[in-house]
Amino acid sequence: MDLLVSLVLGFISIVLINNFVFTKFLGTCPYLGVSGRLDTAFGMGLAVTFVTTLAGIMTWLIDFYCLAGTALEITRYVCYILVIAGAVQLVEMYLRKFFPPLYEAFGIFLPLITTNCVILGLCLFLNIWKVDSFLMATVLSFGAGIGFTMAICIMAGIRENLELADVPECMKGAPITLVTAGLLTLGFMGFAGMIK
Amino acid sequence: MAENQTTVWKAFRGGLWDEIPVLRLMLGLCPTLAVTTGVKSGLTMGLCVVFVLICSNAVVSLMRNLLKPHLRIMMFTLTIAAFVTIADLYLKAFQPEMSEKLGAYIPLIIVNCIIICRAEACAAKNGVLVSVVDGLAMGLGFTLVLCFLASIREVLATGCITFSETFVITVLNPVDKGGWFTPWGAMLMPVGAFVTLGLTLGAVNQLTKKKA
Amino acid sequence: MSSKIALFFRESWLLMVSSLFFGGLLAITNAAWSPKVAENEIKKFNRLAGGLLTGATQFESVKDISMNLGKGKTAAVDIRKGLDASGNCLGWAFVCEGSGFVDTIKLVVTTDAGFTKMYGFGVLQCSETPGFGDKLNIKDGFYQSQFKGVPTEPFKLVKGGDPKALDSNIVAITGATVTSRAVVNALNEYMQQIKPQLVKQGLITQ
Numbered sequence: 076m077d078l079l080v081s082l083v084l085g086f087i088s089i090v091l092i093n094n095f096v097f098t099k100f101l102g103t104c105p106y107l108g109v110s111g112r113l114d115t116a117f118g119m120g121l122a123v124t125f126v127t128t129l130a131g132i133m134t135w136l137i138d139f140y141c142l143a144g145t146a147l148e149i150t151r152y153v154c155y156i157l158v159i160a161g162a163v164q165l166v167e168m169y170l171r172k173f174f175p176p177l178y179e180a181f182g183i184f185l186p187l188i189t190t191n192c193v194i195l196g197l198c199l200f201l202n203i204w205k206v207d208s209f210l211m212a213t214v215l216s217f218g219a220g221i222g223f224t225m226a227i228c229i230m231a232g233i234r235e236n237l238e239l240a241d242v243p244e245c246m247k248g249a250p251i252t253l254v255t256a257g258l259l260t261l262g263f264m265g266f267a268g269m270i271k
Numbered sequence: 272m273a274e275n276q277t278t279v280w281k282a283f284r285g286g287l288w289d290e291i292p293v294l295r296l297m298l299g300l301c302p303t304l305a306v307t308t309g310v311k312s313g314l315t316m317g318l319c320v321v322f323v324l325i326c327s328n329a330v331v332s333l334m335r336n337l338l339k340p341h342l343r344i345m346m347f348t349l350t351i352a353a354f355v356t357i358a359d360l361y362l363k364a365f366q367p368e369m370s371e372k373l374g375a376y377i378p379l380i381i382v383n384c385i386i387i388c389r390a391e392a393c394a395a396k397n398g399v400l401v402s403v404v405d406g407l408a409m410g411l412g413f414t415l416v417l418c419f420l421a422s423i424r425e426v427l428a429t430g431c432i433t434f435s436e437t438f439v440i441t442v443l444n445p446v447d448k449g450g451w452f453t454p455w456g457a458m459l460m461p462v463g464a465f466v467t468l469g470l471t472l473g474a475v476n477q478l479t480k481k482k483a
Numbered sequence: 484m485s486s487k488i489a490l491f492f493r494e495s496w497l498l499m500v501s502s503l504f505f506g507g508l509l510a511i512t513n514a515a516w517s518p519k520v521a522e523n524e525i526k527k528f529n530r531l532a533g534g535l536l537t538g539a540t541q542f543e544s545v546k547d548i549s550m551n552l553g554k555g556k557t558a559a560v561d562i563r564k565g566l567d568a569s570g571n572c573l574g575w576a577f578v579c580e581g582s583g584f585v586d587t588i589k590l591v592v593t594t595d596a597g598f599t600k601m602y603g604f605g606v607l608q609c610s611e612t613p614g615f616g617d618k619l620n621i622k623d624g625f626y627q628s629q630f631k632g633v634p635t636e637p638f639k640l641v642k643g644g645d646p647k648a649l650d651s652n653i654v655a656i657t658g659a660t661v662t663s664r665a666v667v668n669a670l671n672e673y674m675q676q677i678k679p680q681l682v683k684q685g686l687i688t689q
Contacts, residue, residue, distance in 0.1 A: 257465030353505035
């Protein structure tokens with residue numbers, strides 16, 4: 076029971092309280108680049124969630140069983156990024172072979188995902204937060220992806236309406252999106268301190 | 272030779288103005304938003320990026336003829352990650368305070384889109400000299416933007432720019448030191464980062480529109 | 484089969500060679516700089532603790548002190564004995580962790596040699612909200628000063644009151660009750676659990 080409670084709390088905390096986009100600024104590039112339309116934003120979010128979960132689990136296992144406490148710790152960043160790049164490539168090949176429709180939907184986003192800070196950021200934070208159980212690492216990895224999906228979908232929803240708004244010429248596009256994102260982070264600050 | 276010089280010059284100018292990162296390319300936003308709470312951290316971050324960009328551009332350019340298309344991204348990230356680790360170790364050894372403050376954002380340079388974008392767009396196609404100059408210019412451009420944003424945020428948030436305990440430039444005299452300026456704490460929070468960058472981009476758009 | 488292996492090597496030799504090369508490069512850098520990194524960490528602890536334990540010139544680690552974190556988890560405590568130049572024990576310094584409003588707060592806490600009086604704390608790591616919980620970080624600010632020279636009996640958090648009175652009532656930072664409470668709770672927990680263990684090891688008397 077305690078385990079379940081801590082897992083649920085961990086999930087809520089990473090989705091709302093420590094949302095990577097709003098509190099850690101991770102994944103801002105795709106957040107601005109792909110949030111133009113709701114359906115592409117959702118596709119991107121799902122692809123990221125998928126890869127984050129996979130990469131989070133894999134890097135946690137490598138870190139916990141191979142690197143931690145040994146001299147190999149200095150190669151940590153290299154290992155992480157190779158695992159992520161490899162995972163993205165594998166997912167791409169696998170989807171193309173077995174799920175062509177899904178590949179068509181995700182296809183354009185997949186190569187971009189390697190440089191999505193959410194994924195590497197999550198792997199690093201799993202290490203910084205000293206997560207020491209496999210289940211927790213899985214839940215946090217999945218939650219980080221969901222948090223990103225949520226952020227990007229909220230933004231896409233707002234931007235679809237922003238197109239109809241009367242924005243000064245020079246602020247159109249990225250500038251007004253950034254200001255909007257700033258206001259959103261204010262809202263999300265309200266969640267901080269919800270779980271102690 | 273003359274042609275070579277012009278490409279080098281073009282690469283240099285490109286990084287510093289024509290394609291200045293963040294403001295024109297909209298790449299590398301995560302560190303821009305995260306570390307611009309102080310000029311010193313912005314500067315440290317910028318210099319790290321300069322180092323990594325120059326080294327990775329040089330290495331990628333050296334092996335550009337050996338790259339296999341589907342292993343390309345892996346090679347890029349491997350090279351970048353190795354140099355980032357070196358930069359991280361350097362900071363830990365000689366700038367421990369900065370290393371602590373920047374924390375996870377130093378390893379996150381690996382996924383800074385600017386670096387991988389330059390590897391792909393410039394270093395994989397050009398010779399070593401052009402690539403190195405391009406790395407230097409892009410890195411310096413990025414550093415400039417970071418310092419600019421950081422100085423706005425730090426001044427509005429604290430009234431002064433702090434480099435160390437003894438070296439502080441007071442711009443607006445804050446209330447708690449007997450001045451008149453009430454610091455805006457919000458500028459240090461995420462909202463300050465997003466709004467400052469948004470307004471700066473707007474201003475840049477306005478300026479360039481008039482010129483055109 | 485052999486052609487497949489050949490294909491594998493033809494495609495990936497560059498990746499392998501450069502992995503080896505960069506691995507070697509990292510190993511060399513690490514070997515050159517890691518003593519410096521370790522030294523920095525010790526320096527930081529000593530600077531913080533030394534600022535609070537006047538006269539202490541060196542710190543000696545004490546082993547086998549642990550914290551029961553609840554839910555069956557324990558963690559080792561980094562506790563050190565502060566010695567002056569001639570080797571007399573001046574007091575204790577330990578690292579205390581508590582979860583704050585944003586993230587974990589890490590403090591260096593110092594007490595006198597008998598573990599009866601607290602000399603104060605310094606901040607190792609704190610990422611609380613700027614302008615609010617962040618005030619914890621102000622060296623010699625009102626919150627930190629409240630702990631300078633108070634008895635190590637359990638602290639109580641109060642809102643309003645006299646922050647200058649050196650007693651177990653700690654006045655919270657306005658707008659950052661969670662942070663203030665996190666510090667008080669963490670200090671209480673650590674003090675309560677560490678003291679009996681030190682007595683047990685014969686390092687202090689009751």
